[in-house]
Amino acid sequence: MIDTPSVDWLALSPTLALLGASAVALLVAVLLPAWMRKGVAAGATFLGFALAAVLAGVVYEDTPRPEALLANSMYRDRLAALAAVVLAVIGAVVVLVSWAERRRDNHGEYYALLAAAGAGMVFFVGAGNLMTLFLGLEWFSISLYVLVALDTDRATSLEAGLKYLIVGGFGSAVLLFGSALVYGATGELGFSQIAAAEAGQDAFLVAGLAMILAGLAFKVSAAPFHMWTPDVYQGAPTSVTAFMSAATKTAALVLTLRLLVTAFPEESEIWTVAVAVIASVSMVWGNLAALAQRDVKRLLAYSSIAQAGFMLIGVAAYSERGGEALLYYLVVYSAMSVGAFAVVAVRERELAKPVTLEGLAGLGWERPLYGLALWVFMLGFAGFPLTGGIFAKLFVFSAAYDSGDWWLVLLGVAATAVSLAYYLNVVRWLYMRTAAGTPLVAVGGSPPHDPAVGVAVAACAVVTVGSFFVVQPILDLASEAVDSLPF
Amino acid sequence: MLTTALILLPVAGALVVAAFPLPRTATAGLAFLVALMEVGLWIVAASRFDFDDGGLQLGTSREWVESLGISYSVGFYGFSLWLTGATVVVSAAAIGYALWIGRDRPRAYYALMLLLTGAVVATFAAQDLLLFYVSFEAMLIPLYVLVGVWGGARRMAATLTFVVYTMAGSLLMLAAVVAFGVTQGTFSLVDSGTSDNVWIFLGFAIAFAIKAPLFPFHGWLPLSYREAPVEVSAVLSGIVSKTAIYGFLRIAIPKFPEPADDLAVLVLVLAGAGLVYGSLLAFRAADLRGIVAYSSMAQMGLITLGIFAFDDLGLDGAVLQSVAHALVSASMFLLVGMVERRCGTGELDALGGMARGRPVLATVLLTTGIIALAVPGSATFAGEFLIMAGVYDQGWGYAAIVALGIVLAAMYVLRLISAALHVRPGSAVRDEALDLRPGELALVLPMILVLLVLSAWPALVSQSSFPGDRAARAVAKNYAASGGRAFIGSDLIFVIHPAVGARPAGPHP
Numbered sequence: 001m002i003d004t005p006s007v008d009w010l011a012l013s014p015t016l017a018l019l020g021a022s023a024v025a026l027l028v029a030v031l032l033p034a035w036m037r038k039g040v041a042a043g044a045t046f047l048g049f050a051l052a053a054v055l056a057g058v059v060y061e062d063t064p065r066p067e068a069l070l071a072n073s074m075y076r077d078r079l080a081a082l083a084a085v086v087l088a089v090i091g092a093v094v095v096l097v098s099w100a101e102r103r104r105d106n107h108g109e110y111y112a113l114l115a116a117a118g119a120g121m122v123f124f125v126g127a128g129n130l131m132t133l134f135l136g137l138e139w140f141s142i143s144l145y146v147l148v149a150l151d152t153d154r155a156t157s158l159e160a161g162l163k164y165l166i167v168g169g170f171g172s173a174v175l176l177f178g179s180a181l182v183y184g185a186t187g188e189l190g191f192s193q194i195a196a197a198e199a200g201q202d203a204f205l206v207a208g209l210a211m212i213l214a215g216l217a218f219k220v221s222a223a224p225f226h227m228w229t230p231d232v233y234q235g236a237p238t239s240v241t242a243f244m245s246a247a248t249k250t251a252a253l254v255l256t257l258r259l260l261v262t263a264f265p266e267e268s269e270i271w272t273v274a275v276a277v278i279a280s281v282s283m284v285w286g287n288l289a290a291l292a293q294r295d296v297k298r299l300l301a302y303s304s305i306a307q308a309g310f311m312l313i314g315v316a317a318y319s320e321r322g323g324e325a326l327l328y329y330l331v332v333y334s335a336m337s338v339g340a341f342a343v344v345a346v347r348e349r350e351l352a353k354p355v356t357l358e359g360l361a362g363l364g365w366e367r368p369l370y371g372l373a374l375w376v377f378m379l380g381f382a383g384f385p386l387t388g389g390i391f392a393k394l395f396v397f398s399a400a401y402d403s404g405d406w407w408l409v410l411l412g413v414a415a416t417a418v419s420l421a422y423y424l425n426v427v428r429w430l431y432m433r434t435a436a437g438t439p440l441v442a443v444g445g446s447p448p449h450d451p452a453v454g455v456a457v458a459a460c461a462v463v464t465v466g467s468f469f470v471v472q473p474i475l476d477l478a479s480e481a482v483d484s485l486p487f
Numbered sequence: 488m489l490t491t492a493l494i495l496l497p498v499a500g501a502l503v504v505a506a507f508p509l510p511r512t513a514t515a516g517l518a519f520l521v522a523l524m525e526v527g528l529w530i531v532a533a534s535r536f537d538f539d540d541g542g543l544q545l546g547t548s549r550e551w552v553e554s555l556g557i558s559y560s561v562g563f564y565g566f567s568l569w570l571t572g573a574t575v576v577v578s579a580a581a582i583g584y585a586l587w588i589g590r591d592r593p594r595a596y597y598a599l600m601l602l603l604t605g606a607v608v609a610t611f612a613a614q615d616l617l618l619f620y621v622s623f624e625a626m627l628i629p630l631y632v633l634v635g636v637w638g639g640a641r642r643m644a645a646t647l648t649f650v651v652y653t654m655a656g657s658l659l660m661l662a663a664v665v666a667f668g669v670t671q672g673t674f675s676l677v678d679s680g681t682s683d684n685v686w687i688f689l690g691f692a693i694a695f696a697i698k699a700p701l702f703p704f705h706g707w708l709p710l711s712y713r714e715a716p717v718e719v720s721a722v723l724s725g726i727v728s729k730t731a732i733y734g735f736l737r738i739a740i741p742k743f744p745e746p747a748d749d750l751a752v753l754v755l756v757l758a759g760a761g762l763v764y765g766s767l768l769a770f771r772a773a774d775l776r777g778i779v780a781y782s783s784m785a786q787m788g789l790i791t792l793g794i795f796a797f798d799d800l801g802l803d804g805a806v807l808q809s810v811a812h813a814l815v816s817a818s819m820f821l822l823v824g825m826v827e828r829r830c831g832t833g834e835l836d837a838l839g840g841m842a843r844g845r846p847v848l849a850t851v852l853l854t855t856g857i858i859a860l861a862v863p864g865s866a867t868f869a870g871e872f873l874i875m876a877g878v879y880d881q882g883w884g885y886a887a888i889v890a891l892g893i894v895l896a897a898m899y900v901l902r903l904i905s906a907a908l909h910v911r912p913g914s915a916v917r918d919e920a921l922d923l924r925p926g927e928l929a930l931v932l933p934m935i936l937v938l939l940v941l942s943a944w945p946a947l948v949s950q951s952s953f954p955g956d957r958a959a960r961a962v963a964k965n966y967a968a969s970g971g972r973a974f975i976g977s978d979l980i981f982v983i984h985p986a987v988g989a990r991p992a993g994p995h996p
Contacts, residue, residue: 379628384625384628385621385625394664398555398668402669406666409665413658413659417655420650421651424631432632432642471557479554
């Protein structure tokens, strides 16, 4: 009789809920008649995400102290649970954004892949050793490669999928190589075992750490590992872009924090500098490049690179306060990013062509609520008050100042000043230029009424503004989540 | 609670105005009503305020972000209550003006104006550094759109320069806020101590200098004041600029006594230069708005001279002058708008001779102008005299510059009056252009009446701004006698002593 390992099903339940939803959606694609597929698949996926969020919430509640599961390959702790809640909510909102996507076919596949990617991310943020890390990374990445290329009738979508596949594959390979070097140096795969091996600043270990960091930076889309981001964000279906920009970043940043703090505390002098440099380059390059963009999705892509830079400041601070700042920032950023891409999706469906800045002309007057929402998101990205964006920036800057990185504060402030130029430019196009003054091609009739995306945008706006007023509860959640890391 | 109500009433009004699709006049009327209710609320607040008490009053405090020591903490000192009073009056007049001329896109317009009012009041009431920063920034959001959508032909350039300048300052301030708050462990202005870090002081001072604006940070001023809708210019120059004064009085000086003292000469010289330079520019300006805009810059230099005199007379004068200038400048801008509506232009070359057949316009413009040029007996004269007397201790040269400023003010104001009202009839002035209508008169007259009351009784403001200072004067004299230097102002008292360094003297004796 072989002992079966005891499995903590509750800890795995969010992942399993999403996998279940994915399976249902996939079966729908082959078993149900065409007219039912979209509704059932979307419904199942939405329920899957909602269930995953609830289950992750239960895990958060039930896990006062971190536990290592399945031979230290996974963690059950509040950090993973909180990240899972955020990821699942992002997924549910993205389902709403996707509902009115003009797609002739592949509904079942789309939702199945979305749920599968979500499952992979939820698994990924709980990874406890380099093997599960790589497994989770590939799991959600492969789902995303297909999702990006799903609109096979658009050449840009296929191009984006191919680019993402090649660059992402390269990133994964670098990460895998780095893992091998770390294993070679320490003989361990588990994060805490790597730290316990006390390999010091062994050359192989440091090289491996650098390569793992580079591999994760690809997923975070931090400069200089961001080259794929603008093209992929622009080419992918907009709802997929919304999902990637929020969920991939959340997953990758949370795992970066966990890995660096848990596995490499001894090398912190090296990686804090490295992360600070990556953050600086991202802020500078992302903001400068965004200035030159005309396509709104591309603009938001560069903005997301810059935002990744701001969030990495929280990692570089290497303190509990930095971790809390990162988690708070992620909540606000996810809401703003999904919301902004959702408004772009609405406009795209209305114009039936890619949205440029000219395409936004007059949106603020024609569609006051979407205009107002996009305004709020832009102000949030820029760190204006009445949005959580200001506290997000304040917290990362405070954490950096606390850790003595005052130069990061100054650089961040300067980068914010630059970013205003393009964020406010969007507002300018929304309100101060009217469609009458620009050659705007209207497509026949009024656009389809789509309450689902309206709800999604409203939810994102509520989170963006609400996180300004209700700060302490979010920080408390973040603080308890960060407590599960060995600072 | 009253303070919170003062902040939230306009914000709630903005939400209501924006949410309900009422007809244009109903929207405007509702917004105007809210603005008048705000004035009424301020009167209630003032009636409950003990002007003999130098401490914080009408205060409320609630935790906001405990882990960083950030709180929603508001309240008023004597001087900030007066600044708030000017705010509610000016914004009611501005909203009334917009109602009178019927701004288009009314729901958005009035919502933004009310939001702006709420943000300015919140700035004056803020007793938490982060709340102050948030309110200070929040003013920018409505202003950006107000200028950008309803402004003149070059509004795009105006919004861009305005935002670039002010945000550069604000972000410097954000860095300073972070540094100060993290070092102190709290963002509360009441609980935090002082700092001697010059760099943090500079972060604040430059932000305020841009907002005011002070020479040489005035690059955004001419374009914004010219291109903004005229009632927005009134709000900008009348009250938004005063948030910088509040910042100096509540943050930059009390929290950084030593750097403020060390750099006082620099600030005084720049403020004096701004006073003279702004006055000369106003004298040379080719249009009505240019004159009022540059005169506003000159007046901000003058007020800053009063603040950095570090003397109770100078401080009292600075607050009195701030309140008077808010009303004068707003009245002037509204009158300029009324003239521009009649003539289609503000170019001085095309104007002239409007006094003939338009007695009300002539009388009102002349009265406002005479108060603006600080004729003896006016509120502005009292303010400028106090500033001059206060700054005399810092060196007679500064007092001479203030005197020069008064002379130059007479020159540019008289030039404005004669160019608009007198000389030969200008090409743009048509005979059928009407005199001031009763509605227009009703907007300007209350502000002028308040100015006349302040002219008769300037001590109403100047005595009650920093009521602790007379009691503390004896203490200060003692320090001064022992070779120290003292700076006084109710419970913002700080005694600067070369031997001991800066230390708060606590509540006044």
